[in-house]
Amino acid sequence: MSMKNAWARTMAVIAVAALAGCEWEGTDQSESTSQRYNWVRFDGTYRAAANGYLVSGFGDVLQITAETIGTAVAGVSSYNGVFDNDNVVPGTVQINAGVFALTDNGAGALAGGGKTGTIIYKTGAWSINLLGEWPPGGTPIVATYRHGDASSPGGGGEPIYTMTVQQAGNSLTLIDNNGGTYSGLISTISSSGGQTIEYPDTTTSMPANGDTMTASFEVEGRSSSGVSVKIVGNLTGTATVTAATATTPSTIRLANRTIRGTWIEANGATGEVLGTAP
Structure with missing residues (x-):
């Protein structure tokens, strides 16, 4: 065997030994990711x-909480009015009349507990129909919502x-x-x-x-x-x-x-x- 061939074989053995000694480690996410929530899907x-x-930007959007927008009257189940603020942000409205709570669907409709209503986001005009029921007379009707330039x-x-x-x-x-x-x-x-x-x-x-x-x-x-x-x-x-x-x-x-x-x-x-x- 020539010296040149012997040297080549020696280097090949060293290279194999070096590779055999390497440990290739991947990222183990087993502690953070799992299939445990596959039973319910939000896709x-x-x-x-x-x-x-x-x-949307937060800058000009304000939160309004429990603004009084009306007062319940015994025997009356339909109410309407206008919020103190216009440019209401869709999807943020909740109107409470005693035990009755109605929220908006982002498209101008209010619903909750089988009751119905409407909201006009541009003007803040609202209406609710409690369908033959009503809270005790004198109960405040209140609204929680956001308004401002959400555009x-x-x-x-x-x-x-x-x-x-x-x-x-x-x-x-x-x-x-x-x-x-x-x-x-x-x-x-x-x-x-x-x-x-x-x-x-x-x-x-x-x-x-x-x-x-x-x-x-x-x-x-x-x-x-x-x-x-x-x-x-x-x-x-x-x-x-x-x-x-x-x-x-x-x-x-x-x-x-x-x-x-x-x-x-x-x-x-x-x-x-x-x-x-x-």
Whole structure:
């Protein structure tokens, strides 16, 4: 064997030994991501109410809490009036008349407990019909809502009208209509019945029909204009539960889904995230 060939074989052995001694480590997310929330799904495309911006600036939007807008009269079940403020932000209205509470759907309709009503966002004109019922005479009728210029986009310079939610267990990805992508985790899912549920089974309290399911989340990413963004908020939906049979497991479907949260840019600017899906 020539000295040249012997040297080549020696170097090959050293190279193999070096590779055999390497340890290649991947990122282990087993402690943070899991499939434990696959039993309830928030996937879908969420759209801004009334064709507005899904992400809007906070700057000129004000919160109004428990504004007195009327007084109940015994025997009277229909009421109407006008809020003290116009330019009401869709999806933020709740009117309370004693035990009756009606909220808006972002498209001008009020509903709750089988009662109905309307709200004109531009003017603040409202009406409710308690359908043959009424609170005790003298009970204040109060409204909670936001108003102001919610038309300024808060999407890092690019208006955001829709957000597509992709869920895999507790892993969550949001993709806006401009292609901005934000990824993170669902921390908890709870029901209005009081349960915090990970793996529903025969030993776990299942949510009831009509329960509001709430998923708390935090995601991070970059907007299409390159701005670093964190979104912290909640996904909610109304549960329809189909009981298990001898051959099929129970199922839970969500309707009237909403995404609501805070848009936080690296430069300190903030905005409101608010959208709905069927």
